[in-house]
Amino acid sequence: MSAGTRDTGAHTYADGGGTFHPPERRIVAGAGIAGERIVTVDACVIGSGAGGAPVAKELAEGGLRVAILEEGDWHESASFTARPRDMMPRLYRDAGQLATVGTPPIVIPLGRAVGGTTLVNSGTCFRTPAHVLARWRAAFGLDDMTPAALEPYFRRVERELNVSQVPEALPGRNALLVRQGARALGLHGDFLFRNAKGCVGSGVCAFGCPTGAKQHVGITYVPRAWAAGATTYTGVRARHLVGNRRRVREVTARTAGGGTLRVRCEHVVIACGALLTPGLLRRNGLGGASGQLGRNLSIHPASAARAVFDEPIDPWDGVPQSYYVDGLAGEGIILEGITGPPDQAAMVTPGSGAVHRERMLAARRTGSFGVMVSDTARGTVRDVGGRPFIRYDLHGDDAARFKRGFEVLAEIYWAAGAREVVVPLAGVPPLRDGDSGPLRRARVRPSQVQAMAFHPLGTARAGADPRAAVVDGALRVHGTENVHVADGSVVPSALGVNPQITIMALATRLAHHLLGAPPPAGEPAPSRIA
Amino acid sequence: MSALQAIAPREASIFACLCDAVVAPQPPLPAVRATDAVRAFDAGLVAAPRLNRLALRAGLLALEVAPLALGFGARLRRLTPARRAAALARLDRCAPVAPLLKALRAMAHLSYYGDLRVLNELGHDPEAIVARAAALRGLEGRW
Numbered sequence: 001m002s003a004g005t006r007d008t009g010a011h012t013y014a015d016g017g018g019t020f021h022p023p024e025r026r027i028v029a030g031a032g033i034a035g036e037r038i039v040t041v042d043a044c045v046i047g048s049g050a051g052g053a054p055v056a057k058e059l060a061e062g063g064l065r066v067a068i069l070e071e072g073d074w075h076e077s078a079s080f081t082a083r084p085r086d087m088m089p090r091l092y093r094d095a096g097q098l099a100t101v102g103t104p105p106i107v108i109p110l111g112r113a114v115g116g117t118t119l120v121n122s123g124t125c126f127r128t129p130a131h132v133l134a135r136w137r138a139a140f141g142l143d144d145m146t147p148a149a150l151e152p153y154f155r156r157v158e159r160e161l162n163v164s165q166v167p168e169a170l171p172g173r174n175a176l177l178v179r180q181g182a183r184a185l186g187l188h189g190d191f192l193f194r195n196a197k198g199c200v201g202s203g204v205c206a207f208g209c210p211t212g213a214k215q216h217v218g219i220t221y222v223p224r225a226w227a228a229g230a231t232t233y234t235g236v237r238a239r240h241l242v243g244n245r246r247r248v249r250e251v252t253a254r255t256a257g258g259g260t261l262r263v264r265c266e267h268v269v270i271a272c273g274a275l276l277t278p279g280l281l282r283r284n285g286l287g288g289a290s291g292q293l294g295r296n297l298s299i300h301p302a303s304a305a306r307a308v309f310d311e312p313i314d315p316w317d318g319v320p321q322s323y324y325v326d327g328l329a330g331e332g333i334i335l336e337g338i339t340g341p342p343d344q345a346a347m348v349t350p351g352s353g354a355v356h357r358e359r360m361l362a363a364r365r366t367g368s369f370g371v372m373v374s375d376t377a378r379g380t381v382r383d384v385g386g387r388p389f390i391r392y393d394l395h396g397d398d399a400a401r402f403k404r405g406f407e408v409l410a411e412i413y414w415a416a417g418a419r420e421v422v423v424p425l426a427g428v429p430p431l432r433d434g435d436s437g438p439l440r441r442a443r444v445r446p447s448q449v450q451a452m453a454f455h456p457l458g459t460a461r462a463g464a465d466p467r468a469a470v471v472d473g474a475l476r477v478h479g480t481e482n483v484h485v486a487d488g489s490v491v492p493s494a495l496g497v498n499p500q501i502t503i504m505a506l507a508t509r510l511a512h513h514l515l516g517a518p519p520p521a522g523e524p525a526p527s528r529i530a
Numbered sequence: 531m532s533a534l535q536a537i538a539p540r541e542a543s544i545f546a547c548l549c550d551a552v553v554a555p556q557p558p559l560p561a562v563r564a565t566d567a568v569r570a571f572d573a574g575l576v577a578a579p580r581l582n583r584l585a586l587r588a589g590l591l592a593l594e595v596a597p598l599a600l601g602f603g604a605r606l607r608r609l610t611p612a613r614r615a616a617a618l619a620r621l622d623r624c625a626p627v628a629p630l631l632k633a634l635r636a637m638a639h640l641s642y643y644g645d646l647r648v649l650n651e652l653g654h655d656p657e658a659i660v661a662r663a664a665a666l667r668g669l670e671g672r673w
Binding site (some may be wrong): 019076081083084085087089097105200203212213341342343344345347349352360363 | 551552553554555556559570572573575576577578579581582615618619622627633635636639640641642643644646648649652653654656657659660662663664666667670671672673
């Protein structure tokens with residue numbers, strides 16, 4: 001490939017042609033494995049999401065024999081109904097009911113399918129902020145995690161996913177109103193960069209993109225891995241890492257058919273995500289020496305205000321997460337679009353009975369926008385009966401950040417012409433006619449915040465010191481020779497931005513390390529990127 | 531109701547009652563019984579972890595008898611709509627059960643407003659989105 005520039009503008013985003021299809025879909029359904037099956041490969045990758053899929057593809061293209069183990073299923077775009085209610089039980093882990101235990105309880109929706117959470121996320125792409133990388137170097141001894149060193153990996157990921165900027169025609173009226181308000185207040189914002197190709201603004205990114213426009217790793221990296229000879233085993237759950245404490249030589253998994261899959265391998269890459277990877281490691285006596293396994297959980301808590309306008313804005317038309325305001329980034333707050341169809345809105349619209357009904361009847365005139373907080377609090381995750389038990393209490397400083405974010409968001413919405421703004425802080429009444437006073441005067445405690453979280457990180461954090469980190473700078477589990485981790489659990493601190501391409505870049509870097517290959521050369525520079 | 535997999539008919543009836551209370555449908559919105567809300571709730575529970583399923587089913591049964599304990603004089607399903615709303619409001623302020631009621635309320639809202647007729651009434655047409663997507667996939671060879 002020749003170096004040069006890759007256009008990341010409107011044309012690239014909107015062009016739906018040129019989809020890659022492998023000669024063969026190399027999927028083996030675990031439901032069809034009732035007895036014992038033994039396969040021998042070079043690398044066994046556990047998980048097919050943001051971490052697992054890139055590592056598998058790069059290793060396979062590097063000449064290794066690769067098996068990808070995935071607990072969920074493969075889903076065709078043709079099976080997506082554009083109806084959140086019906087897609088959640090199919091695509092989300094625990095039907096979207098996974099939640100923290102603490103104050104307040106916080107739902108953490110995760111994907112459970114080929115593609116992992118990238119199948120059901122909003123597709124927003126931010127590189128790791130430079131100040132975050134500086135902290136990793138200073139606090140965790142990750143000396144080579146510099147923007148320059150990671151640049152080739154980000155470029156590759158961004159090209160594979162067609163990361164490009166939402167064009168003027170697709171953000172939806174809700175986002176345009178927020179842009180109008182932010183501009184009036186002098187707050188910086190921009191259209192987001194997303195992994196999309198031929199997007200037409202169906203408005204259901206988080207429930208399976210029916211147009212196949214969202215370039216989740218299940219339709220980008222995984223097919224490339226298949227073309228290079230890798231095989232995906234769906235409906236299998238890894239249980240045991242067989243070997244000794246330094247070297248694993250076999251992964252055994254239970255299949256949906258009641259059988260056992262045994263994968264003999266030279267390398268094991270665990271990519272189950274920040275909420276599941278610690279349990280797998282701990283069950284197998286790995287990664288626990290530092291005492292940090294399952295700790296340091298950051299979740300990037302998020303909440304959303306709703307604003308009622310006089311005119312219809314049809315918030316489900318357009319890209320749900322298309323615009324952001326980063327004028328408060330220095331305070332650890334970012335505002336990002338979040339809208340969806342009425343059933344999704346109904347779940348998070350406050351009130352009950354007639355109050356809720358009247359708000360829903362105004363759904364066409366109601367916009368919503370998210371506040372995401374780079375969290376101060378840290379939680380823990382441990383395995384209880386094979387399931388993640390997540391303990392997390394929102395920190396008072398983070399509750400104050402939510403209040404601050406909602407104050408600014410309310411002003412943005414007033415400036416855009418909203419009649420009413422409803423913030424999901426218990427005890428704060430609906431704000432009306434440009435008056436944010438009740439919110440400003442409120443003293444907000446963590447228990448009052450109604451939040452969700454989409455970005456769990458840090459539970460097997462990377463660091464040079466084996467006394468303080470679970471994996472080293474090369475993402476190898478400290479104390480082992482051939483067990484690596486490639487998912488959000490290795491990210492050692494909160495990012496303050498959506499983490500998917502950070503995880504993918506680190507996974508790509510891991511694959512090159514395992515192959516003994518230099519960083520990707522010749523990847524084109526993006527014309528613009530965030 | 532015969533196709534229900536996760537909940538018993540009695541639990542389905544209690545859920546429908548809860549749904550009616552928290553949605554309070556009036557025209558143009560259809561009555562709960564005219565939607566597939568109960569079936570959708572059941573499907574959600576089938577995919578939920580066993581512990582959640584048990585907790586939510588137990589929550590429904592507890593919700594049915596809670597008004598008796600609160601002095602409303604009848605079970606949830608036998609209360610008038612106004613008394614039912616009052617009972618739920620009391621339960622919202624009862625710390626031990628409030629989180630469970632909140633979860634059930636969210637599921638009731640999701641289940642009801644995900645009905646196709648309800649979506650259409652609110653101006654949303656998922657079938658048009660799916661049809662456009664099918665055309666694009668066919669035309670451009672997308673996944």
